[in-house]
Amino acid sequence: MKERFEELFKILKLDRKVSPWSQRDTFEKRHSELVKEIEEIKLAIQNKDTENLKEEIGDSLWDLMCVMVVAEEKELFTAKEVIEGAIEKIKRRKPWIFTGEKITIEDEARLWQIAKAKEKQNKQ
Structure with missing residues (x-):
């Protein structure tokens, strides 16, 4: 699992470096996306939809890790x-x-x- 986590983090750092869309990410934008994903997690739980729950947890992880990528880039914390x-x-x-x-x-x-x-x- 450690290797997969590191791979995801490296992919998101690469995305930030080469994608103009990702380069525009801010804490505020990621926060907004994360709030949406958390709401989707809530709905998946309410609907007992485990397949969707797994996907939405992944999306939330993606957004959280993007926040860490931006923070590292700004040298705020690692x-x-x-x-x-x-x-x-x-x-x-x-x-x-x-x-x-x-x-x-x-x-x-x-x-x-x-x-x-x-x-x-x-x-x-």
Whole structure:
């Protein structure tokens, strides 16, 4: 899967380099496209249409990755930093999944909220 993810990212970077249409992409344009794709995911879920759901998730991934390509191009942050940030956030918010510790759904919700509050406090 890692290779396929990297291949997709390279394709999107190439697209940005050689396609005049893709070169006009902005965060705002990608946001608009992403909102549309998320709505299509919602409809696929409501319709229990797994084939369409798979396609719409792919379209959403495409749009998200295009945002990362634009961000890298503008030297704002890298895709690697985004992925590392997501991994670290999961580790902070759900440490028990790595230890095998069994917790209740109530404890999980409580610990999640505590972790989010700490993150918010640390940002201030």
